Every structure is written in structure tokens, then in C-alpha cells.
Amino acid sequence: MESSTCFHCGDLSDSSTIFFDDKSFCCQGCKTVYEIFSENDLTCYYDLQSAPGTTPKDIQGKYDFLSQQNIIDKLVEFDDGKSQIATLYIPIIHCSSCIWILENLNKLNSHISSSQVDFGKKTVRLQYNSQNYSLKEAVILLSSIGYDPYISLEDFSTGKNQVNRSLIYKLGIAGFAFGNVMFLSFPEYFEVKEFWLDQYKPFFRWLMFAFSLPVVLYSSQDYYISAYKGLRARVLNIDVPIALGIIVLFLRSTFDIIFDHGSGFFDSLTGLLFFLLLGKFFQQRTYSFLSFERDYKSYFPIAITKISKNGEEHPIQVYDIKKGDRLLIRNEELIPVDGVLIKGRAKIDYSFVTGESDALSKVSGDKLFAGGKQTSGSIEMEALKSVEQSYLTQLWGNDVFNKVKEDSFTTLTNLISKRFTIIVLSIAFISTAFWLFVDSSKALNVFTSVLIIACPCAIALAAPFTLGNILRIFGKHKFYLKNATVIEQLAAIDTIIFDKTGTITSNKQSTATYEGDALSLSEEVLLKNTLRGSNHPLSRTLYDLLEENDIIMLDQFEEHVGQGIQGMHQQDSIKIGSANFVGKPSETAVLNTSVHISSNDAYKGKYTFYNSYRKGLSQLFNKLKKNYDLAILSGDNEGEIENLKKLLPARTKLLFNQKPDDKLEYIKHHQSEGAKVLMIGDGLNDAGALAQSNVGIALSENVNVFSPACDAILDAEKFNSLSDFINLSKSAIKIVKWAFVLSFMYNVVGVSFAVTGRLEPVVAAILMPLSSISIVVFTTIATNVTARKLK
Incomplete structure (x- = not known):
């Protein structure tokens, strides 16, 4: 029986061929996989690539x-x-x-x-x-189905970077062949006639052919595969002209030595592949460096409250958590590490991890997993291991929560790459046809030189390297962006909206006075412990101002967004929040932000806050007002309106008593009129507004508030640098555009020389990676120089 190709894996099969559904399979395993796909309407798997599968192995008892x-x-x-x-x-x-x-x-x-x-x-x-x-x-x-996982319990790590050794092997082979072919070409270069022509010319030429074979068949296979897949998908990608140039050079060189027309272009061919792969290796190493910077150094500036052995509470950075640490998790806080619940009623929302919003109740002794969010008051837990920051990065970038953003510059890069290939191929064929009539000896050189010199690698590198370096610079200055798209969006904004409490005000320096009936000792304890469970800026401020009291675990805790919080212990209950929330009519004259308190539904009094605004607030708003529409949306009353008018520029919009839904609708309205909105909030009540805005920045001040709704996290210490961050984003886009211009200039000059027949393919192969390197060097230097303004 004649051998045939397995429909699933592509291997040759002989007499043991299995036929099913008018298709041949090399073994029962491949047939089984095909049946599984067929039964589940997944046979379009084979439409993407012919014989893409792998042969399943015997897995009886293996796992x-x-x-x-x-x-x-x-x-x-x-x-x-x-x-x-x-x-x-x-x-x-x-x-x-x-x-x-x-x-x-x-x-x-x-x-x-x-x-x-x-x-x-x-x-x-x-x-x-x-x-x-x-x-x-x-x-x-x-x-x-042929996808055996590699499982090693000793060194298994989901975040471990795999080294692409195949590129190193291909580069080594190309370099070895290039060196030897150049050495064997010396007699022809120096026109050594007697010895060369009489005895060893044919042998040396066929030796050059032999050295070039592994380069053409192995080192360059990635370009063939990429070009083939692109053509199958009806896309002229960046590798089509390169693969075409390699094939033409090899066939022409082989033709020359067979018919004794010359030594061919094996030196140019092997040199071309060596320098192409060298450029790719450089790009890969640079990308790995940028990835390392993002994965391991750009930590989120979120903190967690650690309870020491003597019962004191103090914030620590999440990456300082160690196994055995006792942690306090407040309402709406993220659980940063796997641990065991010790005290409190846990109701954990794992939607950040699973996408399912149903909260799970846990009792003391139950295991808690990193990524969950506590939604019912405060709890205490013991850490079972240290934090893996890359896992938090994974949660932040989860596709479930990603917003669809305009990606104009990425689209521009793709658009240029597609049209560029068509233009390059057109120039190559037209110029070759011209030289075939004028001087056929130059036609091949022109064809290959145009294909190589006009490779749009430099254009493709401009945006990712520029924006990648900006991400790294922002991270060093405690401004953490979800991805490079945020930089593009930040550069395009024209309207900036701020939350007030916890955003333009500092919790650390605020003071408060109490007016009303004195609280009993039990009411003070209940008040303190109810505040302990909340992450709202006013709750945190008041909690820090009150005297220390015994720690008790509440029987019930509820946080009503935009209104207040409520706690119960045994028969006693307490409410803290707005006047309406605690059952007291609104005051007629309001001078400052106030928080009202009722105990067992009886009104007790209020705490009046005297806000301390962030350092440099007035200067920041004066800078921003020159180029942006500014607004402050606050859920508080108008008590601070006069102070804000003195601090902020004229015509800054000030809106108070804004509920979370009001903020969201305000942003929607402005977006419908064409505005590009930047929203800055504390990540709690502002989650909806942050998600709706074109760019949402959550301000962090020693609070473990984490939300996928935000596009960036800004350390509160860097709040007054916001204008510099926006300006640097705008500069980054200008750098990308200048890199595009430089790439076009390089291609215009290079192609001009190539079409005249004065540029050898090997020189073009050297210049192409050099152009890519020059773009990377330009963008890196330009971004670093521009970033010097960040103090």
C-alpha cells in the first residue's frame, strides 16, 4: 500500500494507515483526536493550518x-x-x-x-x-488531543521565562557559514586566477553551496513559515519580501555555479541571514529586558495592614509580606496572599479571579486565596506564603476586565506595515524589470537589495520600544500603567476630573472635632471597630484620630456606597455617614465636611473635618488649566467650596453631593460631546467613573484598594507630578512619530541606492539590523532625556 500523510499530524503512514471519514490517519490516537473534534464541531481547527496536530502518546497511568x-x-x-x-x-x-x-x-x-x-x-x-x-x-x-503538559514539581513556575534557544542555534549556524563562505570567496575577491581557475575553483564553489544549505534550510525557516502563514491568511506580512529575497538569492547562486557563470551570491546570502538573525536576537533580548522590568520591578504601590505580636497595626508594602504574618483585611480590600482565616466573618468576592460575582462565606480555619476581595467588614488572616507580584499583575491585566480602547498608533503601525510590503514588492519588481532590459547582470542585485533594505522592521519597533521604555520610567516614579495603550490614551485627553475626599485631600494631615452628646465607652468601642472595617478616606482619618479601644469582631457590617457604614455587635448598632443616612435632616448651613453618628437609631452628634489639601495642589491645577478642562466631583457637601475657590483656578467646575452614578453619568455626558476624559479617584466609590473614563487613575495612599476598573495606579506622594506624567505621555507619542519619520527617511535613501544597482545585498543585510538598532537607541535616548523633568 502506498504511503500517505496523516490528516491530523502530517506524519507519513504506511501499511498501518487507518481510514476514517474519507481521511487517512497514521495511528488510532490521531483518529481519536479527529473524532473528538468532529463530534464537538471543532474541525475548523484544520482550516487554520494543514496537519497542525501532534500524535498523542500512550497516557495510561501517566498522570x-x-x-x-x-x-x-x-x-x-x-x-x-x-x-x-x-x-x-x-x-x-x-x-x-x-x-x-x-x-x-x-x-x-x-x-x-x-x-x-x-x-x-x-x-x-x-x-x-x-x-x-x-x-x-x-x-x-x-x-x-496531543498537547501534553510539562509538569515538574521541583522547578515548575508559571511566570518562568522560557529561553528561545532555537534562535541562538540558528544564529550560530548562520555565523559559522557566513565566516567560512567569506573565507572561501577571497580568491575570487582578489582575482587569484592561476591556482584558483586551474584546480580548486569548482570545489570551493560547491563547498560554499554546502555551507549555505543549512542556512537556507534551517536558519531561515522562521521567515518561510511566517510568510507562508501570512499568505494563507491573505496578509502580506513583514517576512514575505525577506523570504522571497532568500529564495531568489539561493536559486540564482546555485544556477551560476551549475552553469559556471560565476561564484554566485552565497556570501551575501549567508551574511544576510546572519545579520537578520543578529537583529532579531537583539530585539528579543531587549524585549526580555523590558518584560523583566515590568514583571519584577514595577510593583503596585498598595499596602496591607500588618498586626504585630503586641497588637499594633501598621501598614507594610504587599511584597514585604512573609509567611506567618498576621494581616488585617478591611472591607473592599484585596487579599494579596494565600492564607488562613483567623477572626471575623469573611465574605469573599473572587470575581477578579474567576469572573463570577457570587461572594463565598468563610469561617475561621478556612483557606483564603490571593485575589479575593473581602466584602463584609474586617477580618484577620495569617499568610501562608509571600506575595507573588506577577500574580497581581495577571489579575490587573485579566481579559475579563479589559476595556476596549482606541489604539490609534498601534493601528497606524499595522497599517504602515501592510501597505509598506505592497509598495516594496512593487518597487522591487518594477526596478528589476527595468534592469533586465538595461543591464541584466544588475537585475538580481537590485531585486534582493530592495527587498532587504526596505524591510519595515524599524517602523514596527518604533512604538513598542518607545512606549515600553516610558512604562519602565513611569514605574520608577511610582506611576503604574496597565499597558502601553494607556500612554496613548493619556496623551489624547482634554478633560480632567478629580474626586475630592482622599484624592485632592490628604488623609494623614486632616483634623476633626466632635459636636453632640457624649458617647459611652461601649459606643466608642463599637464606633472604633466599625471604622476599622472601612476603607473610605473619612473612615480611615477618623479611625486614626480616635483613641485606642479594645478590638472586637462585629456580628454584622454593611457599607452603603455614597452614604455611610453600619456595624452591629450583640444588641447594639451604630451608623456613621451622612445626616440622611443616620436619620437626621440635612443642616441648613454647611461650613465643613461632616460625618454624623447615631447609636441604636438615636442621633448622637457629628465629627466635623478640617481637610488638609495635598501639597502643590494649587500649582498643579494652574499648570493643568492651561490645556485642559478641570472639574471636581465630590460626594461630600459644599462645606469646602469657599476654600476650594481660593485654591483653584477660576472657572474650575465644582460639583458636590455627587453619588457614584452621578459621576459616571457626568463623564458619559462629556464623552458624548467628544471629550477625552481622565478620571482620578481613590478606587472605592469611583470604580464606575474610573471604568467609564478614557483613562482612570486610582490614587494610592497606604491603602490596599485594588480594582481592575482603573488603568493606572498613582502613588499619592507623586500626585503633584501628574502634569509631568501627562506631558511625558505626549512627548512619547511625538517620539514615536519622529521614529516613523526617521524610518521612512532611511528607507527612501536605502531604496534609492538599491534601485540604481550600487548596493550589494550583503551591505543591505548589514544596514537593515543597524537601522532597527538605531531606532531603538534613538527612542531610548529620547525618552530618557525627556524624562529628566520627572524629579
Whole structure:
């Protein structure tokens, strides 16, 4: 029987070929995978790439160790009793078909709710129903379709960067071949006739051919694959002209030595691939550096309250948490590490992790997972391990919460790349046709030189390297952005809206006085412990101002957004908030921000706050007023209006008694009129407004308030640098545009020389990566110089 190709994996099959559904398969495993896809209406997997699958191996008993709970605990990063999340490393991931099938695992098994692929790290993050499904079953499913996960309990790490050694091997082979071919070409360069022509010319030429073979067949295969996939998808990508140039150079050189027309262009060919791969290696190393800067140094400036052995509470940075630390988690605070609940009534919202909003009740002794948010007062927990900051980064960038943003400059880069390839191919064919009639000996050189010199790599690098460096600079100055798109959006804003309490006011320097009936000792204890559970700026300020009292765990705690908080202990209850919330009619004359208190539904009195505004507030608003429309939306009363009018520029809009929904609608209204809105808030009551705005910045002041609604987190110490951050964003976009201009100038000059036949392909190959390097150097220097204004 004639051999045929397996429909699933592409391997050759012989007499053992299995035929099913008019298709041939090399083994029963490949046939089974095809049946699984066919039964679940997933056969379009094969439309993305022919024979994309891998041959499944015998997995009988291979993953039995995944039935042991202690091993599962090491591999599973989240488990709330209903859902489990695990990230698995799958080395075989290699193409768009792999991504497609791995992100559609829920169609193969309904117990898998979601699966996300990180192509760069070759990992898949699975979320599944742990009540009806197990990690072992998920791994077996992956193996059954040919995607065996690599599981090592000793060095397994979901954040571990995998080194692309294949590029190093290809670069080494290209460099070795290039050096030898250049050496063998010396006799022709120096026109050594007698010795060369008489004896060794054919041998040396075929030796150059032999050295070039591994370069053409192995070192350059990434360009062939990329070009082929692009053409299949009807896209002329950046690698099409490069792959075409390599093939033409090799065929022409081989033709020359076969018919003794010359030594060909093997030196140019091997040099071309060496310098192309050298440029790619440089880019990869630079990207890895930028990734390292973002993953491990740009920590969120969020803090957590640590309870010392003597009962004192003090804030620490989340990355200073150690195993065994006792932590206080207030209402609406994020749980930064895995731990065990010690005291309090926990009601945990894991929607940041799972996307499901149902809060889970936990009792003392239950395990709590990082990423959950406490929604029912304060609790105390013990940390089981230190924080993995990369996990918080993963939560912040979760696709479930990402907003669709305009990405104008990325679109511009893609648009240029697509049209650029068409233009380059047109110039190459027209100029080659011209030289075929004028001087056919120059035609090939012109064709290959144009294809190589006009590669739009420099254009493609301009935006990511510029914006990536700006992200790093912002991080060093305690301004943390979710991604590079935020820089583009920040540069485009024309309206800035501020929350008041906790945003333009500082909690650390505020004072308060009490007016009303004296509170009993039990009421003072209940007041202090109710405030202890809240993260609202006024609650935090009042909590710090009150005298120390015994710590009790409340029987009930409720926070009514925009109104106040309520706590109960045994038979006593207390309300803290607005006058209406505690049952007292609004005051007629309001001079300052006030918080009212009622105990067991009896009005007691109020605390009047004397706000301390952030240092440099007036100067910041005067800077911003020159270019932006400014507004302050506050949920408080108008008590501070006169002070604000003195501090802020004229015509600054001041709106008070604004509920969270009012803020959101205000932003919507301005956006409908074409405004690009930047919203700055404290991340609590402002979550909706932050999400609605074009850019939402949450201000952090030693409070562990974390919300995916925000696009950036700004340390409160850097509040007066906001104008500089916006200006640097605008400068970054200008740098990107200048980099585009430089790239175009380089291509115009290079192509002008190439079409005249005065540019050798090997010189073009050297200049191409140099142009990319020059763009990276330009953007890096330009951004660093521009960033010097940040003190």
C-alpha cells in the first residue's frame, strides 16, 4: 500500500494507515483526536493550518500522581471549592491552530469554563468546575488531543521565562557559514586566477553551496513559515519580501555555479541571514529586558495592614509580606496572599479571579486565596506564603476586565506595515524589470537589495520600544500603567476630573472635632471597630484620630456606597455617614465636611473635618488649566467650596453631593460631546467613573484598594507630578512619530541606492539590523532625556 500523510499530524503512514471519514490517519490516537473534534464541531481547527496536530502518546497511568491532594495543591493556584485555576506549561504550542483549540477546550468539555493561552510563555491557564472535574482529567484531555503538559514539581513556575534557544542555534549556524563562505570567496575577491581557475575553483564553489544549505534550510525557516502563514491568511506580512529575497538569492547562486557563470551570491546570502538573525536576537533580548522590568520591578504601590505580636497595626508594602504574618483585611480590600482565616466573618468576592460575582462565606480555619476581595467588614488572616507580584499583575491585566480602547498608533503601525510590503514588492519588481532590459547582470542585485533594505522592521519597533521604555520610567516614579495603550490614551485627553475626599485631600494631615452628646465607652468601642472595617478616606482619618479601644469582631457590617457604614455587635448598632443616612435632616448651613453618628437609631452628634489639601495642589491645577478642562466631583457637601475657590483656578467646575452614578453619568455626558476624559479617584466609590473614563487613575495612599476598573495606579506622594506624567505621555507619542519619520527617511535613501544597482545585498543585510538598532537607541535616548523633568 502506498504511503500517505496523516490528516491530523502530517506524519507519513504506511501499511498501518487507518481510514476514517474519507481521511487517512497514521495511528488510532490521531483518529481519536479527529473524532473528538468532529463530534464537538471543532474541525475548523484544520482550516487554520494543514496537519497542525501532534500524535498523542500512550497516557495510561501517566498522570495518576495528579490524584494526590498535596501535589494538586502545588499546581493549583486558586480553589474556592467550586472552581479551580491552574496554569500548565505546554511546550508543543507553536501556531495559531494550537491557540485556537486550546482556547476552545470548553467545547470539548463543558466543565472547563475558560482557557487562556500565553503564546510567548507557551502556557494555558485553565479554569474548571472542581466539583465535577479534576486537574487530572483536564491534563488527560490535553494529552488526548496531543498537547501534553510539562509538569515538574521541583522547578515548575508559571511566570518562568522560557529561553528561545532555537534562535541562538540558528544564529550560530548562520555565523559559522557566513565566516567560512567569506573565507572561501577571497580568491575570487582578489582575482587569484592561476591556482584558483586551474584546480580548486569548482570545489570551493560547491563547498560554499554546502555551507549555505543549512542556512537556507534551517536558519531561515522562521521567515518561510511566517510568510507562508501570512499568505494563507491573505496578509502580506513583514517576512514575505525577506523570504522571497532568500529564495531568489539561493536559486540564482546555485544556477551560476551549475552553469559556471560565476561564484554566485552565497556570501551575501549567508551574511544576510546572519545579520537578520543578529537583529532579531537583539530585539528579543531587549524585549526580555523590558518584560523583566515590568514583571519584577514595577510593583503596585498598595499596602496591607500588618498586626504585630503586641497588637499594633501598621501598614507594610504587599511584597514585604512573609509567611506567618498576621494581616488585617478591611472591607473592599484585596487579599494579596494565600492564607488562613483567623477572626471575623469573611465574605469573599473572587470575581477578579474567576469572573463570577457570587461572594463565598468563610469561617475561621478556612483557606483564603490571593485575589479575593473581602466584602463584609474586617477580618484577620495569617499568610501562608509571600506575595507573588506577577500574580497581581495577571489579575490587573485579566481579559475579563479589559476595556476596549482606541489604539490609534498601534493601528497606524499595522497599517504602515501592510501597505509598506505592497509598495516594496512593487518597487522591487518594477526596478528589476527595468534592469533586465538595461543591464541584466544588475537585475538580481537590485531585486534582493530592495527587498532587504526596505524591510519595515524599524517602523514596527518604533512604538513598542518607545512606549515600553516610558512604562519602565513611569514605574520608577511610582506611576503604574496597565499597558502601553494607556500612554496613548493619556496623551489624547482634554478633560480632567478629580474626586475630592482622599484624592485632592490628604488623609494623614486632616483634623476633626466632635459636636453632640457624649458617647459611652461601649459606643466608642463599637464606633472604633466599625471604622476599622472601612476603607473610605473619612473612615480611615477618623479611625486614626480616635483613641485606642479594645478590638472586637462585629456580628454584622454593611457599607452603603455614597452614604455611610453600619456595624452591629450583640444588641447594639451604630451608623456613621451622612445626616440622611443616620436619620437626621440635612443642616441648613454647611461650613465643613461632616460625618454624623447615631447609636441604636438615636442621633448622637457629628465629627466635623478640617481637610488638609495635598501639597502643590494649587500649582498643579494652574499648570493643568492651561490645556485642559478641570472639574471636581465630590460626594461630600459644599462645606469646602469657599476654600476650594481660593485654591483653584477660576472657572474650575465644582460639583458636590455627587453619588457614584452621578459621576459616571457626568463623564458619559462629556464623552458624548467628544471629550477625552481622565478620571482620578481613590478606587472605592469611583470604580464606575474610573471604568467609564478614557483613562482612570486610582490614587494610592497606604491603602490596599485594588480594582481592575482603573488603568493606572498613582502613588499619592507623586500626585503633584501628574502634569509631568501627562506631558511625558505626549512627548512619547511625538517620539514615536519622529521614529516613523526617521524610518521612512532611511528607507527612501536605502531604496534609492538599491534601485540604481550600487548596493550589494550583503551591505543591505548589514544596514537593515543597524537601522532597527538605531531606532531603538534613538527612542531610548529620547525618552530618557525627556524624562529628566520627572524629579
